[in-house]
Amino acid sequence: MVKKLVYIYLAILSSATFLNGQDVHFSQFSNAPTNINPALTGIFRGNLRASANFRSQWNSVPVDYLTFSGQVDGKLSSNRKQNSFLALGAGFNYDQAGYGNLSWANINISGSYTQRLSSQAFLTGGLQVGYSGRSYDINSLRFLAQYDRSLSDYNPLLDNEEDLFVESIGFFDIGAGLNFRLQNNANCEILDRLEKRNFLDLGIGVFHLARPDQRFLDATPEAKALRRYSPYLFTNWRMHEAADLLLNLSAQFQGKYQELLLMGGGRIYLDRSPENQMSIAFLAGYRFNNELGDVVYPGLELRINRMRLGFTYDVNVSDFNVATRRRGGPEFSLSYIIQPVCVSGHFCPLL
Numbered sequence: 126m127v128k129k130l131v132y133i134y135l136a137i138l139s140s141a142t143f144l145n146g147q148d149v150h151f152s153q154f155s156n157a158p159t160n161i162n163p164a165l166t167g168i169f170r171g172n173l174r175a176s177a178n179f180r181s182q183w184n185s186v187p188v189d190y191l192t193f194s195g196q197v198d199g200k201l202s203s204n205r206k207q208n209s210f211l212a213l214g215a216g217f218n219y220d221q222a223g224y225g226n227l228s229w230a231n232i233n234i235s236g237s238y239t240q241r242l243s244s245q246a247f248l249t250g251g252l253q254v255g256y257s258g259r260s261y262d263i264n265s266l267r268f269l270a271q272y273d274r275s276l277s278d279y280n281p282l283l284d285n286e287e288d289l290f291v292e293s294i295g296f297f298d299i300g301a302g303l304n305f306r307l308q309n310n311a312n313c314e315i316l317d318r319l320e321k322r323n324f325l326d327l328g329i330g331v332f333h334l335a336r337p338d339q340r341f342l343d344a345t346p347e348a349k350a351l352r353r354y355s356p357y358l359f360t361n362w363r364m365h366e367a368a369d370l371l372l373n374l375s376a377q378f379q380g381k382y383q384e385l386l387l388m389g390g391g392r393i394y395l396d397r398s399p400e401n402q403m404s405i406a407f408l409a410g411y412r413f414n415n416e417l418g419d420v421v422y423p424g425l426e427l428r429i430n431r432m433r434l435g436f437t438y439d440v441n442v443s444d445f446n447v448a449t450r451r452r453g454g455p456e457f458s459l460s461y462i463i464q465p466v467c468v469s470g471h472f473c474p475l476l
Contacts (some may be wrong), residue, residue, distance in 0.1 A: 148332070148353055149192055149218045149231075151178050152410055152422050152437045154375040154386055156458040159196050159216050161355050161375060162302035162330030163235040164251030166198045167212020169462060170317070170475050171431070173199035176460035182439065182453055190222045190454075198235070199463075208241035210474070216255075231257040231298070241474060244310050253300040253332075259339060260293035296337035298350075304328035308476045316399040317464070322369055324476050326359040351380040367394040371406060385413040390424075404428045410437065420453050431462040 151157050157178045158165035175197045182190040198214025214235045221228040233255025240248050305328060309321035333350040340348040358374040369392040377384040388410035395403045408424035424437030439453025 148377070148379065149194055149220055149229075150377060150384065151180055151192070151194070151458075152386070152388075152412065152420070152439060152456050153178065153424070153435050153458045154357070155359050155373045155388070156433070156435055156460065157194050157196070159198065159214055159233075159235050159253065160194060160218065161357055162251060162304055162328050163214075163253035163300055164237050164249045164302040164304035164328055164330065165326070166214040166235045166237040166251050167200050167210070167239065168237075168249060168304060168306065168326065168475060171199075171462040171464035173197070173463040174460060176458065178456070178458045180454065180456040190220070192221075193217075193219045208474070210239050212237045212239070225261040225263070227259070227261045229257060229259050231255050233298075239474075245308055247306040247308075247474070249304040249306070249328075251302050251304070251330075255298050255300075256295060257298055257337075258293060258295040259341075261341075263292055292341070294339065294341055296339065297335070298332070298337055299334045300330060300332035301334060302328060302330035302355075306475070318399065319394065319397045319402060320366075321476055322361055322363045324359075324361050326357070328357060330355040330357075353377060353379040361392075364391075367397070368392065369394075369406075371408070383414065384419075387411050387413075388424075392426075400430065402428070402430050408437065412439075422453070422456075431464055433460045434458070 149157075149160055151160070154161055156176065158168070175195075177195040178193070180190070180192040182192070194216065196214055196216040198212060201211040201213050214237075216231075216233050216235065218231040218233075219228065220230075233253050235251060235253040237249050237251035242248055304326055306324060306326050308324035332353040332355070334352065336349040336352065338347055338349050354377075356376050358372075360372045362370045362372075364370050370389075371392060372389045373387075375386045388408055390406055390408035392404050392406040395405065404427075406426040406428075408426060410420075410422045410424065412420040412422070420439045420441055422437045422439045424435065426433065426435040428434075435456075435458040437456045439456070441453040
């Protein structure tokens with residue numbers, strides 16, 4: 126009986142329908158760029174960027190989610206004659222959910238090649254290769270055979286035949302994408318005075334190109350990961366010498382599952398003087414899924430020189446708010462950019 130029940134459970138864990146929702150996703154999607162598109166590797170002003178995102182969701186109900194992501198990326202080389210540069214990045218993602226602690230861990234390497242099309246336009250192609258592992262904890266689950274009639278309760282000491290089942294698997298994965306950037310003429314001042322700030326990033330990432338099989342046991346149905354398509358639009362518009370307008374869009378399409386996020390707001394520059402730059406952004410976002418709406422989330426983002434700290438809080442507005450009491454959960458992001466003094470257009474073509 127236990128073996129039959131676990132086979133059923135593993136089939137559910139491995140089903141493509143369930144897997145659709147477990148690819149890493151963040152409300153602050155623009156602050157986790159390589160999870161949206163490997164072609165965003167190295168697309169920032171500076172040489173090296175380190176960033177991290179942490180998300181805790183649905184803590185008010187037993188089946189909560191925890192997600193962490195960390196990335197480092199930077200420019201490797203540039204070709205002044207051809208107006209191009211190469212970039213390389215590495216990332217780590219971790220996601221855990223549910224009673225069985227179903228987890229997904231991924232390490233990846235991404236690379237990109239950017240070609241300057243004009244003084245204001247850039248086209249980037251990117252590729253990402255990674256290794257992922259999925260696992261669950263069978264000891265966190267309860268089965269009929271572990272019901273102790275003498276206690277009229279669950280007894281973890283009773284045999285659940287755990288040695289019969291595979292609790293972890295691993296597989297390689299691959300993704301690719303394109304990004305088009307339109308911006309102000311790239312400046313190369315020795316000090317960035319934040320005078321040229323208009324840009325637009327438009328692109329799409331495609332993940333699970335090889336559609337790896339993610340089932341735990343050969344006896345369960347084949348469970349190939351569905352390809353995930355991630356189109357997006359990131360914009361920043363200078364409205365005043367001390368104020369910007371932000372608008373970001375992101376979509377996720379994976380089989381029957383779909384998600385659309387819209388986030389906008391305004392940024393106010395409190396200080397634009399070199400080495401003492403500070404700004405604060407007031408943000409608001411809305412997440413659509415297969416239904417009309419899922420979450421609204423207010424947020425703040427503070428920038429101090431080359432460090433950025435972001436915070437948002439999901440407020441659940443779907444029918445699930447009966448259980449969550451509208452408490453979706455917090456999300457934090459942090460990044461730091463190493464930006465050496467720029468002495469020529471050779472190293473800093475991007476805003």
